[in-house]
Amino acid sequence: MPNLKEVRNRIQSVTTTKQITSAMKLVSASKLRRAQDSILRFRPYASKLREIMQRVAAGVDDLPNEGVFAHRPVKNVLLVVFSANRGLCGVFNANIGKQVMLLLENEYAEAFAAGKVDFISFGKKAPDTLKKRGVVFSHEYNHLIEKPNFDEVSEIGNILIKEFAHGKYDEIVLVYNQFKNAASQATVSETFLPFHFSSDAKDTGDYILEPEREKMFEMLVPKTLRIQLYKALLDSIASEHGARMTSMHKATDNAAEILKDLRLSYNKARQTAITNEIIEIVSGAEALKG
């Protein structure tokens, strides 16, 4: 039979844990709502841009094999890794680490062995876990996880575009958790550069284009890329809060379950103690009578 005091201490500690996890769940829920709002505000923008891009790209036949479109043999790679600044969000960070290692063991094994894979990170958990595997991050933009800011993200986007166009990297890949809904995220790696776009529109419709098509297309491409980077960040943030909310919800449920069991064994132990005491008194009295 477990000792009464021991059980009492455990009940105390589990209760405290439960309070913390349920508070974290509430905080994550409200953060998730905010993150979802910014995705919802951003979505019409992105889809409109896509639509315009479709129209403009309709008449552009051959993309030049240079600048952002250049397909070069892949020697130098840049991985842009989105994770969280904090833990306690289930498999959110672990999945990112796994995805990165998967890329390094398969697609980019050669480049990685030659030390030609560069890493930048949004969120400090990925660098923390990947450090042990010999992955060195050259830049970390961790503050953007707390406060996503389009201007800063688009600055970073411009730098990436420039570095790619100058041939510093032959491929740039984003690794992040795509937001499906509060309970599910999909870890994806998507090619950021070289820029790939196929239009299914036949023609522009009756739109007047100003400047002319080719020039406009050239201007739209970097814009689309900046938007893509920003979208990855927003998705990752919403996924993080969703993942944390779900895992904290589960933790709270677990704690409640454990508390139920502990209370039961506490009550049993207490009852046993009382019964024992009564037996002692009764048998003592019986003995005196004897």
Next chain:
Amino acid sequence: MQIEIVSPEKQLYAGEVAMAQFPGTEGSFQVLNNHAPLIATITAGSIRVRNVSGMEETIEVRGGIVEVQKNKILVLAE
């Protein structure tokens, strides 16, 4: 005609206007009622709008795209 100016983060302006003037990449241009469908890029500068009662307002942008169609203007600003 209706105009809506949005950035990736929020809506910057929306409303009924009589005139809108944009800092186009090929030079400034103006859009009045019943303008032909148009897609144009704009550079950093200010968008000037005049509403139906003649009040003028300017909105600063750092570049973007304008789409005009059927008396509806949409600006994807940055």
